[in-house]
Amino acid sequence: MISKTKRNFCITLVSALSLAVVAQNIDISSNRANISTPVANAQGISLSGAGASFPAPLYQRWFSEYNKQNPDTQISYQSVGSGAGVNQYLEGTVDFGASDAPLSDEERQTFEQTYGQPPIQVPMVAGSVVFAYNLPGVENLELPRDVYCGIVNGDISSWNDPAITEANPTASLPDTPISWIHRSDGSGTTFLFTNHIAAACPNWQGGADKTVEWPTGIGAKGNEGISAQVLQTEGGIGYVEYAYATENGISAAAIENQSGNIIAPSPEAASLVFEGETIPEDFALTVPDPANPEAYPIAGLTWLLLYPEYDDPNKAEAIQGMIDWALNSGDEYAEQLGYISLPTDVEQRVVQTVQQEVVANQ
Structure with missing residues (x-):
């Protein structure tokens, strides 16, 4: 089942890839x-x-x-x-x-x-990439695009910034500096994350790759390192694979997708990223900013x-x-x-x- x-x-698969193996007498040992x-x-x-x-x-x-x-x-x-x-x-x-x-x-x-x-x-x-955050007492945080783009760019630097409070009117947001935590090593998670940021954030100048120049924040190694740093830093927020947030009990924000809907991260919502996409012959499918209105947008x-x-x-x-x-x-x-x-x-x-x-x- x-x-x-x-x-x-x-x-949707492309036409069947020929899988015939051609014998090659190449010594590459x-x-x-x-x-x-x-x-x-x-x-x-x-x-x-x-x-x-x-x-x-x-x-x-x-x-x-x-x-x-x-x-x-x-x-x-x-x-x-x-x-x-x-x-x-x-x-x-x-x-x-x-x-x-x-x-x-x-x-x-x-x-x-x-x-x-x-x-x-x-x-x-x-899998999906989530904004994991440490704000005691703040649950169900919602981040519209202008907000999470502003955090990543360093334009929004305090948790009680008007753009965040307007999006979360029932939350008691502290006057605490935002500590943006990003990868310090060459990272496929960074590739997935910055591919989305490059598509979603008009002012982003860092490009999309395994390693980028971050305009703000502090670095940590691996999803493990970001998770640990967020847990240790009140006011911290960083990007990690969904499993790291759930396994470590870290809150993850709901974010706005291309259609303007605020979507909480879940495997079901992330799976919709790939709906109707065509996988190429080399399997190298990426979907930086999915059009599905119900999709969680970073996967x-x-x-x-x-x-x-x-x-x-x-x-x-x-x-x-x-x-x-x-x-x-x-x-x-x-x-x-x-x-x-x-x-x-x-x-x-x-x-x-x-x-x-x-x-x-x-």
């Missing part, structure tokens, strides 16, 4: 650093991954549950941010990378120059970054098995944590892509 969240996440050396443990095979903090709670849960059912496979994951994860993937020091930003043209070119083949990026789940996919060839056939097989299990048996864990499972047809396409394109080096 498909859950309500999964039903709402309707993506010298470029793969640790990838070329099997890392065995007493039980079997070990996989190492690194990257985005956005999906880290889910990945760690998935890998733990998968190991319980497949004790011969150990999977470690380091939540180091999408920027560092992409770099480690390009350098070949991990078995897989993870990013909330699709690979850029420059990153794809670097990979192809190094490995002689295109990279493989596949989505695993979707995106998160991808695993895989190699087309592995020198250890056990690693290729283990990666195939892990992804097949996550997308066929792991939806319940995704939804428990507040992520958005992919539609069944997209999950099937991802599994088929991995089965046919991730192979052992011949």
Whole structure:
């Protein structure tokens, strides 16, 4: 049975991508650093991954549950941010990378120059980015676009600013400075967030990328770091993946979408971001400012970054098995944590892509 969240996440697929695998006699083992050396443990095979903090709670849960059912496979994951994860993937020091930003043209070119083949990026789940805040006694905070744009730009610097009080007439807002907290590391969450800010905020000059120049605020590393900083800072507000706010008991603001509606964050409202969107052949779908009037406006996919060839056939097989299990048996864990499972047809396409394109080096 498909859950309500999964039903709402309707993506119109492009015409079927040909998945024929063309045999290539390319020796790229010298470029793969640790990838070329099997890392065995007493039980079997070990996989190492690194990257985005956005999906880290889910990945760690998935890998733990998968190991319980497949004790011969150990999977470690380091939540180091999408920027560092992409770099480690390009350098070949991990078995897989993870990013909330699709690979850029420059990153794809670097990979192809190094490995002689295109990279493989596949989505695993979707999630939303929320404004997490620390204002004791203030619940159900609402932030219209001019307000959250002003906070991010530094134009609104106090919690009792007239623009905030007008939008929240029943709230007792303190005369407390706003402490804007943003990522200090290369971050796919920053990519998702600033893609929306660039589309929604006319005065934003920082661009949209994994790293941007912030006009105000203080930096923290990872979704974990922003969550901790918000919890420690009365008057603090920052952007984190939805699961980090809910798991840490941090309040998250309802915000205005493109249609002018104030929408509280939830997996159901975030899933509407993708309704009617077309997913491209490389899975690199982004929706900076969704048109759906009921959608929570900041949400995106998160991808695993895989190699087309592995020198250890056990690693290729283990990666195939892990992804097949996550997308066929792991939806319940995704939804428990507040992520958005992919539609069944997209999950099937991802599994088929991995089965046919991730192979052992011949």
